[in-house]
Amino acid sequence: MPNLTRRSFGLLVGAGATSLALPYYARAQGKPKAVVIGGGAGGATAARYMAKDAGEDLDVTLIEANPAYTTCFFSNLYLGGFRDFDSITHGYDTLASNYGITVVNGMADAVDRDAKMVVMADGSKVPYDRLVVSPGIDLIYDSVPGYSEEAAEIMPHSWKAGPQTQLLKAKLDAIENGQQIVMVAPPNPYRCPPGPYERVSMMAHILKSKGLNDSKIVIIDPKPKFSKQALFQEGWDKHYPGMIEWYGPDVHGGIVKVDASTGEVETDLDTFQGDLVNVIPAQKAGMIASKAALANDSGFCAIDPASMRSKEDDSIFVIGDACIAGDMPKSGFSANSQAKVAAMTIRGDLTGSRVFPAKYSNTCWSLIETNDGVKVGAQYAPAEEKIASTSKFISQTGEDAGLRQATYEESIGWYKGITTDMFGA
Secondary structure, eight states, rough: OOOOOHHHHHHHHHHHHHHHSSSOOOOOSOOOOOEEEOOHHHHHHHHHHHOOOOOOGGGGEEESSSSEESTTHHHHHHHTTSSSGGGGGEEEHHHHHHHOEEOOOOOOOOTTTTTEEEEETTSSSEESEEEOOOOOEEGGGGGGTTOOTTGGGTHHHHHHHEEEEEHHHHHTTTOOOOOOEEEEEOOOOOOTTTTTHHHHHHHHHHHHHHTTTTTTEEEEEESSOOOOOOHHHHHHHHHHHEEEEEHHHHHHHOOOEETTTEEEEEESOOEEEEEEEEEEOOOEOOHHHHHHTOOOSSSSSSBBBBTBBBBBOOTTOGGGGGGTTTTTOSSSSHHHHHHHHHHHHHHHHHHHOOOOOOOOOEEEEEEETTEEEEEEEEEEEEEESEEEEEEEEEEOOTTOHHHHHHHHHHHHHHHHHHHHHOOOO
């Protein structure tokens, strides 16, 4: 099982940078334009790598609706009291000042693919030669009967980091001894497969640390199994005995509806009452992907596994949670890795620089209790029809405390490394 530190993460991401640092030619007439929609783990990385490695020969614009980005990864550590909110929120100033990226704070409303223009909500247009679409996910609220965007203000999903994360934290901190938390977990595919179960661990950590030992957390899961299940359940038995109950579909029989006014989650088995209800509905690619006709019937976007180029448009690349990435999970690490392949290919398209064979990697860390971290990850390469796993690893049950602490500390180094890689130093 490989160990990853901040330095080794930098070396890993530098593998893509090496290829991008090779000589290139400038166009005779004007700068080619690369535009990125979405300033998260995929979009910010793609913009930075294109600007950093193409220098003056590529005009890079990043379109992002929000002035700052709060990472969904590590937001669970904020819920558990291991991070403050500011530490997971990042601005775009360095991308503009140090890399010459034009940062447009506004909403991309449509893509005119014939004219190669991004149409903004205010009616302005941003032309492109190549476009990276990295909008993350949108939530399908009505995938859970009774749930809605309005209900999310009472039963927060918190699956898009920001105010929803702060709302869930406030509700968690208000729980009293004997009260119950109910989570409705999402169906596949969704952002961050281990995320709901790390979140439950962090909720239990808060309850335990406050001495709320009579409180419980109930998970109503539409899936028959989940990521790192054996590791989480071992950790829950060790650290939070009797506090967490997980019900798969063979037990609860299906979610009938949720009711934000009463805090009830009704299933075929029973009705569960929650003093805090966390509903994470089904997901699809961010809105702009479907408006640009890049998403298929799955709700996500098919791509060429060797380049991240959209199968619907040769001038557009789709990366991160919005794409169909084969064996790769939807994660910040995956998006960051895919962004470098897209950036390298776009630079090849627009400046003639050499394009090397694509390689991808991912690791997902989860914290179960203080200094008890676990991880899962893999290496990937393009195959004929998908991005395919070539090797993989996962933490083992029964590991000693020293290894688990080292795994957690490794994740801290990774977070520092990837956010620097996204937003610049």
